């Protein structure tokens with residue numbers, strides 16, 4: 001049996017439930033999905049500040065996952081917060097939903113577009129596309145200007161996201177669309193049917209990517225850059241992060 005820990009790095013439980021449901025829907029029969037919410041952090045992540053403050057709580061969930069014997073991890077936030085730090089702590093593979101979605105979309109044609117929440121997060125998505133070598137395939141990154149937590153409360157959210165995906169296909173000439181927020185995971189099937197090109201949800205893509213890596217017996221490198229961090233003092237609120 002594979003134990004897959006899916007971390008929502010923000011602290012909104014209802015979003016963790018949406019993410020956990022999407023993960024369980026695509027997980028293989030032999031996989032147990034454990035969707036978790038950090039004990040501390042921002043209610044949603046839609047700025048560099050939010051992203052920075054989400055990392056300690058997310059890393060605490062990696063440490064808890066290691067104690068629970070987790071075989072792999074998904075970081076279910078489109079900024080892939082703390083991904084490299086998580087890889088230093090985890091024995092098994094750690095995959096962020098942006099990396100998983102971008103790499104998956106690049107198998108589907110010449111180019112993809114990303115549709116995300118607030119325009120201020122577009123730069124981060126551009127940086128990630130470059131970091132993952134997907135900048136050439138990324139034909140456009142668009143925002144529907146819906147704050148992350150309003151994805152659950154705004155009745156017009158689904159239609160506005162769908163419309164932006166339609167524009168992406170028409171104007172960017174993209175062969176696929178990537179949903180730029182873990183909170184959009186439950187909209188993927190509807191939008192796929194509406195826009196007529198493959199729509200990639202990063203939560204689903206990351207779950208299957210981690211499962212594949214585990215099935216191939218592949219784990220995070222544990223030498224050099226991704227070896228366990230050197231022991232040292234972490235003071236104040238971070239004292240729990242002492243590497244034992």
Ligand SMILES: O=C(O)C[C@H]1NC(=O)NC1=O
Pocket residue numbers: 010043044045046076077078079116117118121148180181182183
């Ligand atoms: O970057 C974004 O706008 C989406 C990102 N924020 C969040 O709280 N979960 C996410 O997937």
